[in-house]
Amino acid sequence: MLKVKTTTDADVIAGYLCDASNTTGHASCLALPKTTAEVAAVLAHCQSKAIPLTVTAQRTSTTGGPVPNGGGLLSMEGLNTVFGPDDVSAGVILGEHQTKLAFDGLMFPPDPTSRHECTIGAAIACNASGARSFRYGPTRPWINALEVVLPTGEIMWADRDTPIPEHWPTAMWEEPKVKTAAGYYPATNLLDLMIGHEGTLGVITRARLNLVQAPKNILGLIIFFRGDEDCLAFVSTVRQGAQRPGLPATDNALNPAAIEYFDVHALAMAKSRIPDIPDSAKAALFIEIEHEGEAPISTWWDAISSATSLADDTIVADDTSSRAHIAAVRHAIPAGVNEAVVANGMPKVGTDFAVPDQALATMMAAYADVDLPSVCFGHIGDNHLHLNLLPTTAAELSTAKALYIKLATQAVALGGTVSAEHGIGKIKRALLADMVGPDTLSAFRDLKRHIDPNWILGRGTMMDVPEQFRL
Numbered sequence: 415m416l417k418v419k420t421t422t423d424a425d426v427i428a429g430y431l432c433d434a435s436n437t438t439g440h441a442s443c444l445a446l447p448k449t450t451a452e453v454a455a456v457l458a459h460c461q462s463k464a465i466p467l468t469v470t471a472q473r474t475s476t477t478g479g480p481v482p483n484g485g486g487l488l489s490m491e492g493l494n495t496v497f498g499p500d501d502v503s504a505g506v507i508l509g510e511h512q513t514k515l516a517f518d519g520l521m522f523p524p525d526p527t528s529r530h531e532c533t534i535g536a537a538i539a540c541n542a543s544g545a546r547s548f549r550y551g552p553t554r555p556w557i558n559a560l561e562v563v564l565p566t567g568e569i570m571w572a573d574r575d576t577p578i579p580e581h582w583p584t585a586m587w588e589e590p591k592v593k594t595a596a597g598y599y600p601a602t603n604l605l606d607l608m609i610g611h612e613g614t615l616g617v618i619t620r621a622r623l624n625l626v627q628a629p630k631n632i633l634g635l636i637i638f639f640r641g642d643e644d645c646l647a648f649v650s651t652v653r654q655g656a657q658r659p660g661l662p663a664t665d666n667a668l669n670p671a672a673i674e675y676f677d678v679h680a681l682a683m684a685k686s687r688i689p690d691i692p693d694s695a696k697a698a699l700f701i702e703i704e705h706e707g708e709a710p711i712s713t714w715w716d717a718i719s720s721a722t723s724l725a726d727d728t729i730v731a732d733d734t735s736s737r738a739h740i741a742a743v744r745h746a747i748p749a750g751v752n753e754a755v756v757a758n759g760m761p762k763v764g765t766d767f768a769v770p771d772q773a774l775a776t777m778m779a780a781y782a783d784v785d786l787p788s789v790c791f792g793h794i795g796d797n798h799l800h801l802n803l804l805p806t807t808a809a810e811l812s813t814a815k816a817l818y819i820k821l822a823t824q825a826v827a828l829g830g831t832v833s834a835e836h837g838i839g840k841i842k843r844a845l846l847a848d849m850v851g852p853d854t855l856s857a858f859r860d861l862k863r864h865i866d867p868n869w870i871l872g873r874g875t876m877m878d879v880p881e882q883f884r885l
């Protein structure tokens with residue numbers, strides 16, 4: 415009989431009850447397993463007693479996924495072994511592992527902004543992505559195999575040749591054809607089903623990673639524009655023929671790895687810290703280009719100077735100090751947003767929608783049209799921008815929440831997703847239900863109930879808890 419470390423000390427548990435969404439839950443017990451066998455023992459016990467269990471890693475989720483609705487918590491912090499460069503336990507911190515890989519010239523591409531705080535297992539559970547997903551896609555394609563403990567306590571290894579057991583209900587549906595982290599993946603193998611389920615179908619304990627050679631050099635550019643129209647025109651030029659996930663290599667000379675956008679309000683925020691942002695700039699792009707030999711500055715200069723841009727103000731980063739300058743510009747914006755949230759004494763309301771290429775201009779126009787303090791920035795290469803609404807009063811907060819729903823509906827109507835990277839968690843269930851419709855939601859439920867007969871794992875994440883399982 416395995417003895418798993420657990421605690422019922424309320425003061426200890428208090429440190430595990432909320433995440434970056436600022437929602438708080440409650441739990442009566444915390445399990446701190448150190449091995450896969452211990453995770454399996456906890457799950458088997460909870461399933462046999464119908465005790466709800468929430469997996470918690472580093473709690474950087476912005477959607478309430480690791481926040482418990484009663485029952486127990488299972489922390490991944492004790493599963494932190496690095497077996498080899500491409501073989502790690504789920505609780506290993508993503509950024510720490512990536513830093514070690516870089517010393518050996520290797521790269522694991524997923525780069526969520528939170529990578530230095532979040533775990534590899536959670537990045538897989540949430541199919542996390544980041545700026546580089548323009549070229550490399552989200553976490554999914556960078557996972558070769560997973561060790562997963564099912565909600566019954568059964569331990570399984572899955573790769574892309576592992577079939578989904580025949581007797582399991584299928585959850586096939588048409589995902590929006592955009593970067594998305596919303597709902598179960600319409601998988602044809604067990605590995606893909608176990609990526610992106612947000613801790614509702616199993617506990618990921620160990621992962622085999624797909625690594626690539628790290629690029630020798632990265633050129634960074636910040637290019638300024640007089641408005642969104644000019645900026646969008648440049649994005650469309652740069653995107654043409656660029657190497658994208660799942661597409662063959664390209665000979666497009668520009669070929670960026672990341673294209674990020676900052677709106678006029680984001681630039682205003684950054685300008686208080688970085689004076690060399692031009693006054694006439696009303697939009698900007700931050701672009702990263704991986705290269706082997708000499709930096710392709712002249713190719714980019716030709717493209718920038720022949721576009722309608724503030725070409726002479728372009729910030730070029732091809733060495734350590736200029737890279738630090740660019741990093742400071744980028745950092746100034748989320749830092750400014752956080753300061754505004756504190757100064758306002760009100761939470762921000764942030765979007766995570768992505769839309770197809772042809773709908774980007776429409777979505778950006780809707781973002782620019784909001785009548786509330788806001789800052790918009792993000793992954794324009796993937797048509798995935800974060801509009802941060804910054805209400806200053808309770809009335810503005812309720813306007814922001816209503817606006818958020820309206821924009822989500824618009825994104826879905828345009829063929830997009832309600833979550834491109836942050837997931838559904840506990841706070842976006844209604845949006846997912848509207849996006850996928852009742853039949854797909856019912857297929858998700860059938861699958862979940864079959865794998866997890868007492869609906870113990872991640873209760874309240876992704877889907878409402880069925881009546882009979884409510885506490």
Ligand SMILES: Cc1cc2nc3c(=O)[nH]c(=O)nc-3n(C[C@H](O)[C@H](O)[C@H](O)COP(=O)(O)OP(=O)(O)OC[C@H]3O[C@@H](n4cnc5c(N)ncnc54)[C@H](O)[C@@H]3O)c2cc1C
Nearest residue numbers: 471472473474475479526527532533535536542543613618
């Ligand atoms: C400042 C900031 C920036 C962020 N930037 C990004 C970004 O650029 N891209 C992005 O995609 N996300 C981003 N996020 C969201 C978040 O960091 C990611 O979702 C991350 O993967 C969560 O990791 P974590 O270790 O904190 O997991 P937690 O927050 O503890 O858990 C997240 C979810 O995964 C489940 N889970 C955790 N571990 C496992 C496991 N081993 N097996 C099964 N389920 C598990 C939990 O139950 C929960 O539902 C950001 C968050 C913050 C606060």
